[in-house]
Amino acid sequence: MREKVLGSFIVFEGLDGAGTTTQMHALSRYYEFNRRKYVITNEPTSNPIGRMVRDVLQKRIQTTPEALALLYAADRDDHLHNPSYGIIRILEEGSIVISDRYFYSSIAYQSVECDPVFINLINDFPSPEFIIYVDTPVEECLKRIEKRGGEKELFDRYDFLSEVRKNYEKAFSSLPDGVHLIRIDGSGSAEEVESEIRKSLAPYSL
Numbered sequence: 001m002r003e004k005v006l007g008s009f010i011v012f013e014g015l016d017g018a019g020t021t022t023q024m025h026a027l028s029r030y031y032e033f034n035r036r037k038y039v040i041t042n043e044p045t046s047n048p049i050g051r052m053v054r055d056v057l058q059k060r061i062q063t064t065p066e067a068l069a070l071l072y073a074a075d076r077d078d079h080l081h082n083p084s085y086g087i088i089r090i091l092e093e094g095s096i097v098i099s100d101r102y103f104y105s106s107i108a109y110q111s112v113e114c115d116p117v118f119i120n121l122i123n124d125f126p127s128p129e130f131i132i133y134v135d136t137p138v139e140e141c142l143k144r145i146e147k148r149g150g151e152k153e154l155f156d157r158y159d160f161l162s163e164v165r166k167n168y169e170k171a172f173s174s175l176p177d178g179v180h181l182i183r184i185d186g187s188g189s190a191e192e193v194e195s196e197i198r199k200s201l202a203p204y205s206l
């Protein structure tokens with residue numbers, strides 16, 4: 001399934017605190033300005049299965065790492081194929097779809113605690129045309145998470161995020177033809193990162 005590439009589908013990936021959410025919004029303002037049809041979305045979603053994922057992350061539900069991985073994958077399948085709000089349908093209608101996280105997050109995060117073979121198997125989804133990987137050092141991510149305050153989710157830990165970062169590299173080392181990996185240094189200011197992303201996407205017609 002990964003060999004199938006969904007055109008005009010852009011996903012942001014990175015560690016917690018890397019800045020993917022900020023950058024997704026910044027990119028959407030660019031398409032807004034250019035009057036290009038787009039939809040922004042995120043995983044875990046705010047649909048019923050995604051809400052269950054957040055209940056696990058915020059410790060309102062206790063389960064196993066494998067069950068959590070299956071929930072992420074189920075949320076993703078619904079996110080792609082749901083007949084009313086699915087990404088595939090939106091793409092077919094001619095919009096760009098920009099998602100804050102996609103299956104690379106599962107490969108990177110869930111493989112820390114689960115068998116990577118199992119995680120790969122349950123994440124056999126089509127590939128996006130563009131992956132924007134906001135690569136921010138773990139120390140910087142942790143500083144930003146601390147500054148943001150609020151409830152710390154399950155995954156905000158140094159060793160854990162270092163493993164996640166390694167897993168991202170593995171996931172990106174073999175991508176199918178037609179998938180463009182745009183790697184951006186996320187340690188600069190939000191404006192600097194935003195401008196780098198725009199520059200990197202400029203050569204492609206979207």
Ligand code: TYD
Nearest residue numbers: 016043044072101102105106109110153155
């Ligand atoms: P996210 O919503 O990006 O974080 P935030 O609430 O800070 O905006 O994602 C929530 C957490 O879920 C985050 O720690 C990353 C993790 N995650 C996975 O472990 N696997 C996945 O497949 C996805 C999509 C997210």
